[in-house]
Amino acid sequence: MSESELIEIAGQWNFNYNYFAGESASRFFRELRENQRIMGTRCTKCRRLLVPARAFCDACMERTNEWEAVGPEGTLDTFTIITTQFPGLPKPPIVMAYVTLDGADTALINLVHGLDMSDIDKAARRLNSLPRVRTKFIDEPKGRITDFSFELI
Amino acid sequence: MTAVAVIGVGQTNYRRAHKDKSSRELIWEASKMALEDANMDIGGIDAIMAGIAPEALSGEGSVERGGMMGVGKPFLRINTGGVTGSSTVFAGTTYIQSGRAKAVLVVALERMGQATSSQQVFNTIFDPVYEKDFPLTTITMAALRASMLMRMYGYTEQHWAEIAARSFRNACRNPHAHLKLDITADDVLKSPLLAWPIHRYEACPMSEGACAMVLAAEDIVGDRNAAWVQGAASTSDSYAMGDRIRRPEATLVDLLSLRLSAERAFKQAGIDRPLEQIQAVELYSAFSSAEAMAYPALHFCKPEDGPRFVEAQFSDPSLPKINPSGGPQGANPVSATAMVRIAECALQVRGMAGERQVADVDRAVATGQGGATQFSTVCVLGKKKVH
Numbered sequence A: 001m002s003e004s005e006l007i008e009i010a011g012q013w014n015f016n017y018n019y020f021a022g023e024s025a026s027r028f029f030r031e032l033r034e035n036q037r038i039m040g041t042r043c044t045k046c047r048r049l050l051v052p053a054r055a056f057c058d059a060c061m062e063r064t065n066e067w068e069a070v071g072p073e074g075t076l077d078t079f080t081i082i083t084t085q086f087p088g089l090p091k092p093p094i095v096m097a098y099v100t101l102d103g104a105d106t107a108l109i110n111l112v113h114g115l116d117m118s119d120i121d122k123a124a125r126r127l128n129s130l131p132r133v134r135t136k137f138i139d140e141p142k143g144r145i146t147d148f149s150f151e152l153i
Numbered sequence B: 001m002t003a004v005a006v007i008g009v010g011q012t013n014y015r016r017a018h019k020d021k022s023s024r025e026l027i028w029e030a031s032k033m034a035l036e037d038a039n040m041d042i043g044g045i046d047a048i049m050a051g052i053a054p055e056a057l058s059g060e061g062s063v064e065r066g067g068m069m070g071v072g073k074p075f076l077r078i079n080t081g082g083v084t085g086s087s088t089v090f091a092g093t094t095y096i097q098s099g100r101a102k103a104v105l106v107v108a109l110e111r112m113g114q115a116t117s118s119q120q121v122f123n124t125i126f127d128p129v130y131e132k133d134f135p136l137t138t139i140t141m142a143a144l145r146a147s148m149l150m151r152m153y154g155y156t157e158q159h160w161a162e163i164a165a166r167s168f169r170n171a172c173r174n175p176h177a178h179l180k181l182d183i184t185a186d187d188v189l190k191s192p193l194l195a196w197p198i199h200r201y202e203a204c205p206m207s208e209g210a211c212a213m214v215l216a217a218e219d220i221v222g223d224r225n226a227a228w229v230q231g232a233a234s235t236s237d238s239y240a241m242g243d244r245i246r247r248p249e250a251t252l253v254d255l256l257s258l259r260l261s262a263e264r265a266f267k268q269a270g271i272d273r274p275l276e277q278i279q280a281v282e283l284y285s286a287f288s289s290a291e292a293m294a295y296p297a298l299h300f301c302k303p304e305d306g307p308r309f310v311e312a313q314f315s316d317p318s319l320p321k322i323n324p325s326g327g328p329q330g331a332n333p334v335s336a337t338a339m340v341r342i343a344e345c346a347l348q349v350r351g352m353a354g355e356r357q358v359a360d361v362d363r364a365v366a367t368g369q370g371g372a373t374q375f376s377t378v379c380v381l382g383k384k385k386v387h
């Protein structure tokens, strides 16, 4: 059968959801909105300060208890520079990186702003030198992970 | 424990879209070929396991309904992301080892051609609370690791390009492959940059297709051409990628779960000198960096010797042949990819790999990688039965 004779039936998945963040992430997001600070929770067993905050440590299967603020500065651990537009994703170039904030034992992902992107390879070399970064909050935090991003110091 | 063998393999061709076949027809076609290769009919099959990963890729809920073949058999649908295919094989193997079945038909389907924006779908597999607001996709996840490997172990963009070009050239000898490109590392480097350091020709294609295998207990194998499952291990890792970046015992690019799987599977198979005892390797390496991470995990070399190992493959014929089928760069039907690795190893061991056959294969090793490397599988197939 030729391609033109084959039938395609149009379909669309466009369901709406409300994702339930749970108590720990809710408190983490409230701290972002109200105090512009990034919080971690400490595992009662391995004692790592897990960032972003969560109710338990999945490696140990134990609860976390103490809440501690981290940053606002930290070290960039790894990154990518998105250079191509993908449908449904923001416009390139976008720098996305894992950063370990001072005091934290784990890295968290966010976007990095304020880098000269006119030469991608040069920007990549700069990012690969594990630069220090600082957290920068948006003017009106909404209690979302996108309330802040990183910029190189 | 009874020994288990692969006695039948069936694969559709892999391509961007199979507009000439419904999902059910793809499953049926691969399964029928596997049964014919095993010289069996559906009546001889005791259980069916269907591996299909996220449903949003096909836009069909409960897409496993296409796995209904024959009647009156236990049926399981399995989804463990990228290792869906190998998890499905291991479920079948375990069913036989435990005495619940003599013969199991395992099948994996990828139907992502129906999605008009698969990277958008891939973004939905991340944590909706902390991760989904970022452009995390399979490509950017690989890029985050690739840049880390470059910094830690000295890989360059040239290494990524060499690996990709080799896989695409190998795919030219595989009639099932989707992307068969006779290209060089230079061509890869000249292709558009997707997410630094990953270029278009270093990324796997989006492929559709189905793969099926018949697994059998040793007492019904008879005189069939069999590839024996000598070792099979599957291990998981902690979820958050950020938790593993600085983890002292194994960073994000030291694939702890793959290393543990390899150590367990090699022990079962009696492998203690992998470079000498394995002739063919099918790696779940949708990106070159995934291949690089597999070298130390499979004890092929130390992490810091990885860049040299890439170069050695082109000059040392005694090393195991990596991805003779072209690997996931030749075709990446996601839900099926990890099963395809095992199926290709079975064909190598059975001497049925056609133009892509590696000479004198006694043992072949297949890996699987899933999630954000949360899941890893290693399967050793060989000519000899191991108890």
Ligand SMILES: [Zn+2]
Binding pocket: A043, A044, A045, A046, A047, A048, A057, A058, A059, A060, A061, A062
């Ligand atoms: Zn812990």
